[in-house]
Amino acid sequence: MRIHQLWLSTGRLAELRAFYAGVLELPVLDETPGAVTFGVGASRLTFEQAADGPSPFYHFAFNVPEHRFAEAEAWARERVRLIPDAQRQDTFRSENWNAHMLYFYDPAGNVGELIARHTLPGDGGGSFSSRSLECVSEIGVASEDVPATVARLQRRTAAALYRAELNDTFVPVGDEHGLFIVVRRGRVWFPDTGKAAQPAPFRVSVAGPDGAPLTLSDADL
Secondary structure, eight states: OOOEEEEEEEOOHHHHHIIIISSSSEEEEETTTTTTEETTTTEEEEEEEEEOOOOOOEEEEEEEOOOOOHHHHHHHTTTTBBBTTTSSSSEEEEEETTEEEEEEEETTOOOOEEEETTTSSOOOOOOOGGGGEEEEEEEEEEEEHHHHHHHHHHHHHOOBBSOOOOOOSSEEEEEEEEEEEEETOOOOOOTTOOOOOOOEEEEEEETTSSSSSEEEEGOOO
């Protein structure tokens, strides 16, 4: 399931524009007074100005080439502080997912992730840069009822559970190219961020069951 575009809300649009364009050096594809869209490989990431009130935060991930995690780590360390766990480890290996990952905060408190999925073929060469990022591959979804949200997602997308059984705390839906990470509201985002998952407005365009674009929002789930 490929994520074509992800729309997120923020109360700190100017700071995110400066961070993603200036620090991570993502290309700006479109910009208006109330929104900015960045290119992330095959995906587009859009931040939209939120209405007055608390600024939401999100967890999302970018795929990096599976054989270039060390380069991605070095690139990230030059630009951001990696989020450590309680043991002060700040890069991680998932045996179940066969992947390496690291995490960082952006100026709005979003938890970003770079993940090298060794189940995908390696591609790309040259110096690692923002253009080495392959796609937006995850969006976190906080829910009061994880199984019910998963069921609605599966009805709309026909996507399978990813390397997990149905439970009421953490269920990935999709595949290595695109995942909804459905978690129970209040579950703290890995790694030891202290940030409890909360519902937040989003829209996402994915490849639907017939291959045509399908747009979903938090209100659909």
